[in-house]
Amino acid sequence: MANLLDRAVESFKRVGEGLKTVFMHSFREPTTQEYPEKIQDLAPHFRGRLALAVNPDTGDHLCISCRQCERVCPDKCIEITAHKSPETNKLELIDFKIDHGLCMFCGLCTEVCPTTCIINTNDFEMADYSRESLIYDIKRLTLTQDESTYYFDKKELPRPKPKAAAKPAAAAGAAGAAAKSAAAGGDAAAKAAAAKAAAAKAAAAKAAAAKAAAAKTDDGETKAEPKAESKSEEKAAEPKADAEAAKKDVVEAKTEDITAEPKADAEAAKKDVVEAKTEDKAAEAPEKDAKKDVKEAKADEKDPE
Amino acid sequence: MEFVNVQELVSTGVAEALAFYFIAALAITLSIGVISDKNVIRAGFLLIGVFGGISGLFFLLQAQFIALAQVMIYAVGITLVVVIALMLTNPRLQNEEAEEEAIASSEPALLKFLDSIRNGFPGLVAWIAFVTVYMAIRSEHWEQSTQTIGEDNIAVIGRALTTDYSLPFEFASVLLLAALIGAIMLAKAEKVEDTDTPREGIESGSN
Amino acid sequence: MNAAEIYKLSRLAIFWLSVTFGAVWVACWGVGVFIPSLITGKMPFLLQVDNPSTTVVFIADLLRSLTPILSLLVFIPINAMFMVLFERRSLALFTVRMGPNRHGFDGLAQTAADAVKLLFKEDITPRGADAFMFTLAPIIFFAPSIFGALPLLAAVTNNHDLFKVANLPTGIFYILAAASIPVVALVMAGWASNNKYSLVGGLRSAAQAISYEIPLVLSLVTMCLLAGTLDVVEIVEQQKGGILNWNILGGGALSGYDKLAPYWLNLVDTSFDTSAMFGQFYPVPWLSSIMAFVLVICTVLLFGLYLTGACAEINRIPFDLPEAESELVSGYNTEYSGIKFAIFFLAEFTNLFVVSSIATVMFLGGGDNPIPKWILDRLPLEPISNALGSLLSPLIKDLMFIDPATFWAAFWVIVKVYSIVFFAILVRGTLPRFRIDQLMDFGWKRLIPLALILFVVVVFARTWVVCHG
């Protein structure tokens, strides 16, 4: 009986203590912040939206298309399109896509990147209206020089060495023309994909697209122009252009089915494309080749099925 | 008829009679529902309604205490426990019922006849009981009391229970106590040492 | 110091309380006083009729007798909105957060928006559910909180003329009987939903309510024993005159001290023979004083017992097993949506208010001022009240808009009831949920024996002390 009383008194004391503690909490300042007005200063290594940095000093794109990130990603949400330039015999980046809808922000890709190109930014406000718009292409991924500088400083990353080889000046004219059209295309894509993208980002995307186009002109000056114009009826006749077009198809075939092996080498993909073509109507094929917009390509691919 | 006051309206016979017929009709309908509803649990809920109606009748008789006790003990307490017991023990499924019916329809004629007698038996008993009670009530000559109902009828009940009727009251309480003890004895689990120890441990952890 | 948030909470409380009770006050006055006197031609400043027809008088009378129900119908939804917001903001305070502060003026309209949203949601009846019972359950759950609270109205408004009709000689028993009905609705909802979680929630609530109703009722029965009546108005009447008369302090065991305190403190003439009067209240020299002390302890414990039982009865944390989110999704109301869910929600908060009002009426003196009367008499309040009275006399006398006694009673009731509500929220912020076996152990092995012991002790102790009853 006495034991019971003791325990009762004890438990009353404890409950009273608890009530007092909780009541005293009401005199503390709230630890939460009102989010849209005040945004927490995030830690430098906060794992937010992924982005591709450029060299803070020179503005060169840092990605060397090594596909390390693609390979390590547990979710297989990175997809890199690159081809080997016949002249320099180096890999050149054509497109880089990250599906942020799949990404779990584990940061493994940033760990393995040899050039610290792919980084986690501090941006976490990525809400969007569709799943498709969560797939960021290279234009939306690439940071401006200023942004890159900011993140390199903040994360205290070692500055990358500038690229040794300068761009060949011979192709300047063609590159200029290509750059214009590509910029136009890039602009349209940016508008369609993300209206909220900042102007600086759009500019960066333009620059990146121009660079990519310029790189392409290196191997085929004459073919680059018609392709960039996005309408090429004589493409079927030209074998070299066909090769280029087939490569583009690879991109389309891959994006059409993300679960497909991203590592599938170009040969197999080409074969696939050929098969797909034979199934398609012959007349539609060349037009499709030229289309740059992923979504449209997808819709077209679905039709024959 | 003109009423100047709402209290008057309530206390005149017309409103009371109307209320009586309404409540009586409700209670009778609900009790028919209780015996005709195939679903036992729903019948249980309807029974709660029946008790509610009866408590309404007590209210009309100015017996507030009994009316409230009716609600609290019969409608909510006892019937609810019965309903819960039904829920936990007798989930008579629809397909089971259908199976039984199928078996019944394929039986030979004699068995069917016996079955119908068996099924009709409770109804027969109920009818006999009803007729008996009805006759008993009708044959009694009820006197209409002229005594006014005291304001404080709770005190009257209390006094009656503790003076004139204290013996039946005590008997009832002894019966209930016996039932309580019996229930505890039935429900008491076999003492198993092992299952008790961890709980003791948790409880004594607060010391 | 967190002055900003505390200030916001108090502002919210004051705003919503004035909205709630202002609306109730205006509605009651309009229907109970204004329209009847208007149509019977008794309204000052407006048209006068000498001999109204009996039909008109009857209508006026009908309106007057419907006022109690109307006041509850106005009060319940607004009050529930306030309490939800109050609870959320207070919990935010206790957990060092901010709480809803976006909608309206610093979150004041949050629950109004929630209510509108709930009402426009689709009302779904799950397949396989017993549709009739499914619909009936929320109604049965909600209805007792309307008609069960009726006798309390007279008690909390100082027995105002308009609410007198709602009073019953069996007041507290009626309230308890009404409070026991919602359990049926919970079991019904659980069973009719055709959902295992709901069923388990309903069964749990039945088991819990049946076990905790016993200590709850026993504590109130003990208080009625001290008061000698079941009539809530009378119980409130007995406790008038300051905190020492309240039932929580011995159920009148200290009222002798209350009466004699001014003589001992030399506030009135000291020639008065206090010992005779003392002997009147405490007949046996030493034993009576000790027993008064015992009674005080008992009633305080009974108050705690009542609060615990009430908490379990209305399924609040730490007794919210019927709707334990972590185990049962949402218990008996898992399948409910739209307006039916809103009704459940409404009834839950109304029940919280009702049990707090019962505690106020039974233990805390109803609408009584906590300051003892002999102190109040010393204070120079007379001129102030006279000035106010003459200033507001058109409102008080002519329009009968304000009844000062009712006003102060309502004011103190509001303060006391919402203090208890605040305490319930504090408990919710502090204590974790019971496990079902702990719950049953606590109820049957601790609370019921304690209630019985207290009952017996009070029965014996009060034979030596003069209490209210």
Ligand code: SF4
């Ligand atoms: S953060 Fe993880 S999941 Fe996201 S892209 Fe990089 S490796 Fe894949």
Ligand code: SF4
């Ligand atoms: S690991 Fe870095 S350099 Fe390699 S492909 Fe990925 S982003 Fe480009």
